[in-house]
Amino acid sequence: MEGLIENWIGRVADAASAGRSLAIRGGGSKAFYACPEQGEVLEVSGHRGIVAYEPTELVVTARAGTPLRELAAALAEKGQWLPFEPPHFGASATVGGMFAAGLSGPRRQAVGALRDYVLGVKVLNGSGEVLSFGGQVMKNVAGYDVARLFAGSLGTLGVVLEVSLKVLPLPVAEKSLRFSIDEAAALGKLNAWGGRPLPISASAWHQGVLTLRLSGAAAAVAAAQRHLGGEELAAGLATAFWESLREQTYAFFAGDAPLWRLSLPSVAPPQPLPGSTLIEWGGAQRWLREGDGRAIRVAAARAGGHATLFRADHALKASEGVFQPLPAPLLRIHRQLKRAFDPQGVFNRGRMYPGL
Amino acid sequence: MSIESSVADRRFTVDRQALIASLRAVLPEQALLVEEEEMRPYECDGLTAYRQLPLIVALPADEAQVQAIVKVCHALKVPVVARGAATGLSGGATPHRDGVVVSLAKLKKIISVDPVSRTAVVQPGVRNLSVSEAAAPYALYYAPDPSSQIACTIGGNVAENAGGVHCLKYGLTVHNVMRVRGLTIDGEIVEFGNAALDAPGYDLLALMNGSEGLLAVITEVTVRLTPKPELAQVVIASFGDVRQAGDAVAGIIAAGIIPAGLEMMDRKAIHAVEPYVNAGYDMDAAAILLCESDGTPEEVAEEIGRMTAVLEQSGASGIRVSQDEAERLRFWAGRKAAFPAVGRMTPDYLCMDGTIPRKRLAEMLDAINRLSEKYALRCANVFHAGDGNLHPLIMYDANQPGELDRALAFGAAILELSVKFGGTITGEHGVGIEKVDVMAEQFSLAEIAAFHRLKAAFDEHGLLNPGKGVPTLARCREYTLARVGSATSPRS
Missing domain, CATH: 3.30.70.3450 (Alpha-Beta Plaits)
Incomplete structure (x- = not known):
């Protein structure tokens, strides 16, 4: 393992002195996401394995190349998991890719996002230094929260070597319910339920059907089901449904039409945008197929959120930009932070924003 | 003593009269305190062992006034120390001798409580408990509950990433804040996060939490409200x-x-x-x-x-x-x-804040008992056991010669042990000036240097809360040398 990192340090130094960019690659399962890779590939999936896992500490530390499936299996063996349900987007997904993409699955509305479970990281920066931030404990305010800054930074700040994450026990009971309801009424219900202590762990609305998932103690799930009504979905079907949403294998996501992700306040009304929509996270995450990029970005900003061109071909990504443009002062801070960790601009150049 | 050198840092050369004149030109008269007796109440925060009068105290009433102050300080290269209720225990709000203390106490409006979106928008001077009180009619509350919640303010909570007794299940401040609005040191208004669940780009919102006033001055915060359990x-x-x-x-x-x-x-x-x-x-x-x-x-x-x-x-x-x-x-x-309660038993006490893996709790308590005998000082222990966060309260009497030094050595030994056990020197109270030297115990020189570069990305001239949070590289080297030369280090 040490030999591997020594080799990477050499590669980073070479790239820095030659002014080249390195494209960090783990399992390649999320290569479709964000702006296209540039430069020579730095293959990092060989740095793998769980470094430390003690279930009673609720903490796991894994090397970035560890297959996500392997981590999930090790946690499941002890009745635990990553509660934010990270999408794998392929069997080759790694812990490092999950962390760098920073994406969370259907349970995000109830338990928080990937970044909320990040406790520490070990990274390789653009000067070839191996640095550790955060740690393996639940509470830690020593130094700036660099570990969370790296989460979702798409490899633009450095190579992630190791990640420490908080884990939680698996829910004791789960049930999924279905309701026939239109978009506006579904949004109203989701927000009203969100304000009450109900064990709702996921929601999805599409084409007049709202699916809810309840998770928690058996007694709490049963009580909520009595209260909410709806039609119960068979357990096997429910598991398959939520997994197909998480992995975007659900029919809505099929085909080559561009996929937009709108991250909005949950209370934002139905958006006056053409095309089919699927709503998750209690109203806070809305997917759109097709549509005019400029109109989508304007609508998202007007509603108090932002829009990402989640899946599209290179040409459309280049013309629309993948992520909502940043206000000038924030863009300046981004550029300066990039320089602080990667002064020569070696890592994943342009993967998040042009020039970053 | 090293902590004193933090507040007595002489890097800045400030013309006080010119500063007063510039601030008077942009602020109402009552917004400035310049006389020693009116500035006295601002000379320390909850870390009362260290006191320092600032050059000036400013009491802005709104964001525009905060902006005006920050712009003047930026133009004249004057340190800015933002201050909430000053309940912090690590000296994060201790004034700088050549700086302006910006008290945000007057920015105490609850701008909105929205039961449907389950959020509240508040100014930084709003007290933690008032948010929950304002949300109570809707059966909602603000989850983080530091012990000082009657007095401490949201701006300070964000700056310190405050915890409380319910964070194992409900998270820290960073998990319950959706948006922070503030000013960069050059006086530009910035918003980190938004009313949605995430924002494009780097997670600057996470970075703001626990940044101890070193990256920006907070003027408004959107917090998430949680339904009250039945x-x-x-x-x-x-x-x-x-x-x-x-x-x-x-x-x-x-x-x-x-x-x-x-x-x-x-x-x-x-x-x-x-x-x-x-x-x-x-x-x-x-x-x-x-x-x-x-x-x-x-x-x-x-x-x-x-x-x-x-x-x-x-x-x-x-x-x-x-x-x-x-x-x-x-x-x-x-x-x-x-x-x-411990304060009633002793003239003075130091509250430590290390966090360790839960499995080392008993071992740590044994070690603390041995250190208590070694330094001949009593120590009471309260722990957030669920997340391994320790609060040993070291009792001493500052009027007894040598006791403060023994208490500090006792505390440093606990923090070193926390790091050795795989934990951290501070779980929720922050580094401030109190633990700035011990940072070298936990971080390498390269990591400390990375913190400085990160800070410079926001604040090139180091004007925001200088001397806090991250030690200079020179001080790290001194600390490490002193440790190597010390035979009393409890490492074993």
Whole structure:
């Protein structure tokens, strides 16, 4: 393992002195996401394995190349998991890719996002230094929260070597319910339920059907089901449904039409945008197929959120930009932070924003 | 002493009269305090051992005035120290001798409470508890509850990433804040986060939490509100041995239970608290655990049953379950009053804040007891046991020659042990000036240098809260050299 990192340090130094960019690659399962890779590939999936896992500490530390499936299996063996349900987007997904993409699955509305479970990281920066931030404990305010800054930074700040994450026990009971309801009424219900202590762990609305998932103690799930009504979905079907949403294998996501992700306040009304929509996270995450990029970005900003061109071909990504443009002062801070960790601009150049 | 060098740092050359004139030109007269006696109340925060008068205290009434102050300070290269209620325990709000203290106390408006989106927009000077009070009519509350919640403000909570007794289940400040609006040191208005669940680009919102006023000045915060659980109950378990109590904590987590709160107090802490608040704690116990469950009545009944079984198996000598809300609050009152109760027993105390892996709790307590004998100072222990966050309270008398130095050495030894056990020097109180030197225990020179570069990305001239949070590289080297040369280091 040490030999591997020594080799990477050499590669980073070479790239820095030659002014080249390195494209960090783990399992390649999320290569479709964000702006296209540039430069020579730095293959990092060989740095793998769980470094430390003690279930009673609720903490796991894994090397970035560890297959996500392997981590999930090790946690499941002890009745635990990553509660934010990270999408794998392929069997080759790694812990490092999950962390760098920073994406969370259907349970995000109830338990928080990937970044909320990040406790520490070990990274390789653009000067070839191996640095550790955060740690393996639940509470830690020593130094700036660099570990969370790296989460979702798409490899633009450095190579992630190791990640420490908080884990939680698996829910004791789960049930999924279905309701026939239109978009506006579904949004109203989701927000009203969100304000009450109900064990709702996921929601999805599409084409007049709202699916809810309840998770928690058996007694709490049963009580909520009595209260909410709806039609119960068979357990096997429910598991398959939520997994197909998480992995975007659900029919809505099929085909080559561009996929937009709108991250909005949950209370934002139905958006006056053409095309089919699927709503998750209690109203806070809305997917759109097709549509005019400029109109989508304007609508998202007007509603108090932002829009990402989640899946599209290179040409459309280049013309629309993948992520909502940043206000000038924030863009300046981004550029300066990039320089602080990667002064020569070696890592994943342009993967998040042009020039970053 | 090194801590003093933080506040007495002489890097800045400021013409006080010119600064006053520039500030007077942009602020109403009553917004500036310039006389020594009016500035006295601002000379320290909760870390009262260190006091320093600032050059000037400014009391802006709105964001525009904060902006005007920051612009003047930026133009004249004057340090800016933002201050909320100054309840912080690490000296994060200790003034700078050549700087302006910007008190945000007048920015105390709750701008909105929205029960539908379950958010509140507040100014930084709003007290933590007032947010929950304003949300109470909607059966919502703001989850992070630091012990100082009656007095501490949201701006300070964000700056320190404040915790509380319920963070194992409900998270820290960083998990409950959606948006921070503020000013960069050049006076530009910036917003980190938004009203949605994420924002494009780097997670600057996470970075703001716990940044101790070194990156921006906060002028507005959007917090997430949480539905109040229908019911909460707390179990108190007594143990004849501290080790058993530590094992019970691990046992509860191993059983798949995430308690709403899981706190531990040792005998000295129990003896400090019980005569003071009559919480009903077992005075014969070596340690007690407070273990809370919340949720629907069915859920709580189920969980309390499982908790009680684990506590019994772990050898608890007594178990009591709160029977009503009044009793639950009384059980918690003791824990929440631990700091003032210890304050009654001693002229002065130092509150430490290391966090360690839970499994090392008993070992740490043994080590603290040995250090207590070595330094001949009493120490009471209260722990956020659920997340391994320790608050040893080292009692001393500053008027007795040598006692403060012994207390500081005792505290430093605990922090070194925290790092050695795989933990951190501060779980929730922050580095401030108090722990700035000990940072070198936890971070390498390269990591400290990375922190400085990160800071410079926001604040090129180092004007925001200088001397706090991150030691200079020179001080790191001095610290490391002193450690190598020290035979009294408790590393073993």
